[in-house]
Structure formats: C-alpha cells, structure tokens
Amino acid sequence: xxxxxxxxxxxxxxxxxxxxxxxxxxxxxxxxxxxxxxxxxxxxxxxxxxxxxxxxxxxxxxxxxxxxxxxxxxxxxxxxxxxxxxxxxxxxxxxxxxxxxxxxxxxxxxxxxxxxxxxxxxxxxxxxxxxxxxxxxxxxxxxxxxxxxxxxxxxxxxxxxxxxxxxxxxxxxxxxxxxxxxxxxxxxxxx
Numbered sequence: 001x002x003x004x005x006x007x008x009x010x011x012x013x014x015x016x017x018x019x020x021x022x023x024x025x026x027x028x029x030x031x032x033x034x035x036x037x038x039x040x041x042x043x044x045x046x047x048x049x050x051x052x053x054x055x056x057x058x059x060x061x062x063x064x065x066x067x068x069x070x071x072x073x074x075x076x077x078x079x080x081x082x083x084x085x086x087x088x089x090x091x092x093x094x095x096x097x098x099x100x101x102x103x104x105x106x107x108x109x110x111x112x113x114x115x116x117x118x119x120x121x122x123x124x125x126x127x128x129x130x131x132x133x134x135x136x137x138x139x140x141x142x143x144x145x146x147x148x149x150x151x152x153x154x155x156x157x158x159x160x161x162x163x164x165x166x167x168x169x170x171x172x173x174x175x176x177x178x179x180x181x182x183x184x185x186x187x188x189x190x191x
Contacts, residue, residue: 022062025154025188027073029056033155033187036075044176052105054079059188061154069112071122075105095171096164102130110134122158129167135160137184152190159183 027034036052057073078099080091092099109124118141126135137158144154161179164170 022060022064022068023152023154023190024058024060025190027055027057027059028153028187028189029054033153035183035185036073037183037185039181039183040173040179041176043174048082050080050082052077052079053081057107057186059156059186066114066120067112069109069114069122071107071109071124073107076103077105077128078103096169098129102128105129107135112139126162128162129164129169131167133162133166135162142185142187153187154190155185155187157183157185 034055036055038050038052040048042048052075054076055073057071059069059071061069077097078092080088080097082088082091091097094101105126105128107124107126109122111123112120113123114120120139122137122139123134124137125132137160139156139158142155142157145152147153159181161181163179165178
C-alpha cells in the first residue's frame with residue numbers, strides 16, 4: 001500500500017511539474033520590453049532602420065514540448081517610425097502600407113520546429129497590406145526566469161526577410177531595396 005501511495009504521489013508531482021512548464025504569456029509592450037523593427041537598404045548606399053511602436057500579442061510555450069509553441073501578434077502599421085516624419089507619412093500612404101485601408105498587420109503561427117539548442121523555426125501566416133503569405137521566422141530563445149517584481153518572464157528573438165512586392169507593394173526603390181528584414185525581440189510575462 002505504501003508503494004502504491006508513493007507511486008501515486010510521484011505521478012501527481014510529475015504531472016504537476018509538467019503543467020507548470022506549459023504556459024501562456026502576454027508580450028510586454030506596456031513597459032517597452034518588446035520590439036518589432038525593420039531594416040531595408042536605401043538605394044544601395046546605406047540602411048534605413050525603423051520600428052513599429054504599437055503592437056500586441058501573446059505566445060504559449062512548454063519547455064517539455066517546444067514544438068507546441070504558438071504565437072499571435074497584431075501590429076498597428078500606422079505606428080511605423082523611421083525617425084523621419086515626412087518619410088513616415090509617405091510610408092503610411094497608398095504607395096506603401098496604405099494604413100487607412102489596411103490598418104493592421106498580423107502574424108499567427110502554424111508550427112514551430114525546435115533545433116534542440118534553443119533555436120528553431122516558427123512558421124505562420126503573415127498578413128500585411130491585405131495579403132497573407134506563409135513566412136518562416138528564425139527564432140532564438142534568450143532566457144527565462146523570475147523578475148524582481150514577482151513575475152515569470154520568457155524572451156525570444158527572431159528574424160525574417162520579406163519581399164514587399166509579395167504583399168502588393170510595388171513602389172520601385174531599386175533592386176537593393178526589394179527585401180525588408182524584420183527583427184523581433186519579444187519578452188512575455190507568464191499569465
């Protein structure tokens with residue numbers, strides 16, 4: 001009987017430990033611990049860098065089963081900030097993002113393939129400018145643990161290269177600017 005009770009206790013403890021590892025997180029945009037940035041070549045002479053200041057999202061991650069990870073992010077594209085007001089105004093108009101017609105960009109993951117070393121590939125549906133395409137984001141886990149305020153946090157970074165023409169944006173900036181690199185730094189607070 002003691003062996004049966006001990007086995008039941010160990011099983012319950014193990015199941016409890018596993019469920020603690022599976023968690024949902026809210027991306028911490030409130031305290032600016034998450035960023036969606038972009039980089040595009042400017043006429044072959046330099047790099048234009050910018051960010052989207054207004055976005056929100058969630059993710060789910062289970063250390064025991066990383067391949068079950070999920071992400072859902074919505075970006076308010078009018079929040080584009082390239083550190084130049086006139087350029088941002090142009091990027092918001094119909095030549096590029098057309099924010100009046102397409103106010104949001106969205107990424108919803110469909111699969112995650114871990115490499116076993118804290119990196120992996122997150123595939124999903126990315127909607128921009130009214131067009132949805134599958135993209136694959138190279139992901140790297142940065143870290144996780146308790147913060148000084150009693151929350152548990154987990155962070156990742158990722159990058160992907162997209163082609164604006166694939167999303168119906170055909171404004172010609174020359175061959176050097178055909179692609180845009182998107183970099184994400186995501187820190188989530190466990191719920």
